[in-house]
Amino acid sequence: MTAVSDVGSLRELVGSPSELVLAKQLDHLDHHARAFIALSPFVVISTSAADGTQDSSPRGDPPGFVRVLEDRRLLLPDRKGNKRADSMRNVLETPHVGMMFLVPGTAEILRVNGRASLTVDADLLAECAVSGQVPRIAMSVAPWPSSSRIATSVDDESLSHSCAPQPWRVDLCGGSINPAQSERPASFSASNPLVRTKRLR
Numbered sequence: 498m499t500a501v502s503d504v505g506s507l508r509e510l511v512g513s514p515s516e517l518v519l520a521k522q523l524d525h526l527d528h529h530a531r532a533f534i535a536l537s538p539f540v541v542i543s544t545s546a547a548d549g550t551q552d553s554s555p556r557g558d559p560p561g562f563v564r565v566l567e568d569r570r571l572l573l574p575d576r577k578g579n580k581r582a583d584s585m586r587n588v589l590e591t592p593h594v595g596m597m598f599l600v601p602g603t604a605e606i607l608r609v610n611g612r613a614s615l616t617v618d619a620d621l622l623a624e625c626a627v628s629g630q631v632p633r634i635a636m637s638v639a640p641w642p643s644s645s646r647i648a649t650s651v652d653d654e655s656l657s658h659s660c661a662p663q664p665w666r667v668d669l670c671g672g673s674i675n676p677a678q679s680e681r682p683a684s685f686s687a688s689n690p691l692v693r694t695k696r697l698r
Contacts, residue, residue, distance in 0.1 A: 525568040533607045535561040543595040544587035552583045574625035574632040588613045611640040
């Protein structure tokens with residue numbers, strides 16, 4: 498196997514990102530990102546342990562279950578599960594995390610990278626109650642500067658090169674949580690000039 502071992506060689510193969518792509522990076526959670534999170538019933542959070550082992554954990558709940566506390570802070574409640582607590586154990590060792598939010602019926606994702614910590618603040622946890630059940634613990638995530646971006650999952654260039662099933666084609670919960678068209682912004686992309694999307698029908 499011939500390996501690629503330096504950035505220069507990598508750039509010769511894949512090229513450099515355009516100004517449009519770079520401009521999607523934000524140093525805070527703007528109103529587009531906040532609206533996306535408010536509609537998202539599903540997020541994947543990636544963490545790593547001190548020894549370098551990694552974990553990607555899917556989390557789902559009613560849309561907006563991840564709370565936006567301020568422009569630079571998110572709160573992810575932990576519900577009762579298998580008690581492995583892989584993500585939380587990893588955060589105690591290495592606080593760097595990556596989050597990927599999805600909204601059924603859209604061809605966009607929101608990526609947030611940041612520094613996480615664990616909290617048992619009673620007031621914050623009370624805001625995350627679902628059906629009267631208050632979580633015992635939650636993960637607080639402070640996005641890194643220039644780490645948050647609403648990205649296009651499918652665009653004109655990649656559409657002709659990808660044949661794999663894509664996550665926005667999957668009905669995550671039997672259609673019960675798909676936001677009605679009237680409840681969404683006309684398009685996250687249409688309302689945000691930094692994002693260009695080609696939707697799948």
